[in-house]
Amino acid sequence: MIFFIDTANLNEIKEAYNLGILDGVTTNPTLMAKEGITGSNNILKHYVDICNIVDGYVSAEVNATDYKGMIAEAEILSELHQNIVVKIPMTADGIKAIKYLSNKEIKTNCTLIFSAGQALLAAKAGATFVSPFVGRLDDIQADGLQLIAQIRLIFDNYGFETQILAASIRTPMHIIQCAEIGADVVTVPLSVILGLIKHPLTDKGLEQFTADYNKGNKQ
Ligand code: G3P
DSSP, X not given: OEEEEEOOOHHHHHHHHHHTOOOEEEOOHHHHHHTTOOSHHHHHHHHHHHHHHOSSEXXXXXXXXXXXXXXXXXXXXXXXXXXXXXXXXXXXXHHHHHHHHHHXXXXXXXXXXXXXXXXXXXXXXXXXXXXXXXXXXXXXXXXXXXXXXXXXXXXXXXXXXXXXXXXXXXXXHHHHHHHHHTOSEEEEOHHHHHHTTOOHHHHHHHHHHHHHHHHHHHO
8 A cells, every 4th residue: 555645744754754654745735835835936846845855756736727727837847856746626627637647648646536426537537646535525424435445446347547545534544444445545644644553552562561671681
């Protein structure tokens, strides 16, 4: 299973990368703004800074919502670094842009996916990744994980190569359930990645082992 971190915070990216388990990064305009990164030049520079930390795919989102604007931005973003994946929103113009970029062999991540039909269209257009938002569906009493399962079934039925990138992951259990379903990728905040490590019995067991080792050393 491929692990991306969902943040624009360089320290968090470094921390996850230093763990040795990070395969890439996803960002969005909200995550950029949260880090105080605003203005197109600063945003472009920040993507390069991220690419210089992580040896893996880095999703960089277009801000235009029209076809021509998306293509123009996508071409600038994709030239920043070979690992950039252009994040395109799920709209009619977005689908057209994904098709165009796919023909040009520019990698894309279709974002804001909330239904299987949206994922199917993005895959048909040639998206490299689709990003269904698990947590945001759960927020409105829909079932985000069921959507991941539905997309998995459809992609497998037809052999689509588009990878399912489960986004809006809020808990360690979301990660485990996505792994059980067979999502190709999860993108996760650092706190949730670290949540996978924690178990009270591990802490208790380690405390006991350390205490027993120290007893022996005192003799
Ligand atoms: O990157 C998009 C997605 O992961 C956002 O997550 O928690 O804002 O719904 P969240």
